Amino acid sequence: MKNYLEFEKEIKLLETDLDSLKSPFGSEGISEVDTQKIRKTEEEINSKLKLTYQNLNSWQKTLVARHEDRPRANFYIKKIFSGFTALSGDRLFSDDQSVIAGFGLIENKSVLVIGQEKGENLTSRIERNFGMMRPEGYRKCIRLMQLANRFQIPVVSFIDTPGAYPGIGAEQRGQASAIAASIECSMSLNVPNISIIIGEGGSGGAIALASSNKVIMLENSIYSVISPEGCASILWRDPSKSLEAADAMKLTAKDLLELGIIDEIIKEPLGGAHRDMDVIAQDVKHSIIKNLKQYEKFSREEVYEDRKSKFLRIGRDKGFVNSSNLTDSNFGHKDSFLSKAKREFYGNKYLYYGLLAVVLTVLTTLFSVA
Numbered sequence: 001m002k003n004y005l006e007f008e009k010e011i012k013l014l015e016t017d018l019d020s021l022k023s024p025f026g027s028e029g030i031s032e033v034d035t036q037k038i039r040k041t042e043e044e045i046n047s048k049l050k051l052t053y054q055n056l057n058s059w060q061k062t063l064v065a066r067h068e069d070r071p072r073a074n075f076y077i078k079k080i081f082s083g084f085t086a087l088s089g090d091r092l093f094s095d096d097q098s099v100i101a102g103f104g105l106i107e108n109k110s111v112l113v114i115g116q117e118k119g120e121n122l123t124s125r126i127e128r129n130f131g132m133m134r135p136e137g138y139r140k141c142i143r144l145m146q147l148a149n150r151f152q153i154p155v156v157s158f159i160d161t162p163g164a165y166p167g168i169g170a171e172q173r174g175q176a177s178a179i180a181a182s183i184e185c186s187m188s189l190n191v192p193n194i195s196i197i198i199g200e201g202g203s204g205g206a207i208a209l210a211s212s213n214k215v216i217m218l219e220n221s222i223y224s225v226i227s228p229e230g231c232a233s234i235l236w237r238d239p240s241k242s243l244e245a246a247d248a249m250k251l252t253a254k255d256l257l258e259l260g261i262i263d264e265i266i267k268e269p270l271g272g273a274h275r276d277m278d279v280i281a282q283d284v285k286h287s288i289i290k291n292l293k294q295y296e297k298f299s300r301e302e303v304y305e306d307r308k309s310k311f312l313r314i315g316r317d318k319g320f321v322n323s324s325n326l327t328d329s330n331f332g333h334k335d336s337f338l339s340k341a342k343r344e345f346y347g348n349k350y351l352y353y354g355l356l357a358v359v360l361t362v363l364t365t366l367f368s369v370a
Contacts, residue, residue, distance in 0.1 A: 005064065010048055014041060014045045049275075056220070057246070062228055065222045067272060071274065077100060079281035080288065085102045086102035087102045091143060096129075097127055097128050098130075098131055101141055103148075109154075111292075112148040113158075114155065116205075116209070117131060117160070118160055131161040133208075134175070138181070142185045154192045159195055162200050162202045162205070163203035183204075190301070192214075192298070194212055194291050196218070196288070197217045197221045202222075204225075213310065216291070217257075217266070218265075220268055220273065222251045228242040
């Protein structure tokens with residue numbers, strides 16, 4: 001049974017009519033199928049889908065990113081990679097079912113695949129903890145990323161989580177430390193790592209695995225430091241203002257590409273990724289292959305420098321002069337002349353006020369004598 005979002009009510013009615021038209025068993029028994037009416041209804045559905053999905057606001061895109069029928073990490077892993085072998089456990093506490101990790105082949109090349117898995121039905125969602133990783137999940141990923149780095153195997157991550165698990169047990173086992181260590185490990189790799197945000201990219205739970213050479217988003221996915229509901233609760237103490245929060249947070253793929261936070265957007269089939277999962281799987285596969293080929297001639301040091309430079313460039317397009325040489329001796333940004341002048345003035349403002357007073361006194365004296 002298909003699941004529909006609130007803004008898809010008209011589409012639901014049209015598709016219900018289409019199903020009844022395709023069925024030869026009507027209220028009066030077996031009847032002839034009206035192919036012309038079926039074709040007309042299908043055209044209406046496509047037209048309505050196009051009109052609806054071309055004008056989605058940030059909150060509606062959030063709902064699409066959370067859609068129950070949206071393909072999950074496990075689906076992409078099965079469709080894209082061959083010979084996948086899952087590996088379990090962090091060697092410290094236990095295995096975390098909310099993340100799938102292991103080695104597989106893409107075009108006969110080995111890659112480490114990591115996927116945050118939400119689950120496909122109620123039972124699997126509870127088992128997967130709705131994609132919210134615990135510390136042991138992050139430590140499992142760190143262990144495997146270090147293994148991949150040792151054997152020069154690229155890393156591909158599928159991001160789909162509302163955030164890291166906030167339970168007491170997770171905090172007691174060092175959730176914050178595990179996330180920080182995962183970010184550090186991802187940033188320090190000498191092999192290419194590519195992250196694809198396939199649904200929700202929520203909070204540090206997503207950033208822990210998305211600190212990559214290439215961050216790619218599906219067209220209707222989201223990526224933010226907090227959920228719109230959480231943001232609305234903090235800023236306005238009113239979760240109903242999620243629409244305003246979603247717009248202000250710039251969490252859509254289009255906004256994040258303009259800001260330079262992500263590197264690429266993969267266009268989804270009409271009506272979202274869940275409406276043609278085979279097509280979106282092929283598009284994701286092509287994107288992974290294309291980006292991996294980009295790093296084939298890079299040395300290990302160049303891969304690391306490419307990632308470092310990418311993150312150092314974020315947020316520097318306005319108010320700063322970009323530094324093209326990001327070496328250890330020139331690691332930070334360069335202030336513009338105006339920024340330096342302002343800082344100099346405010347740092348010695350009383351001196352400048354005194355000098356100004358002296359100049360004004362001298363000028364006043366000269367004019368009075370004249």
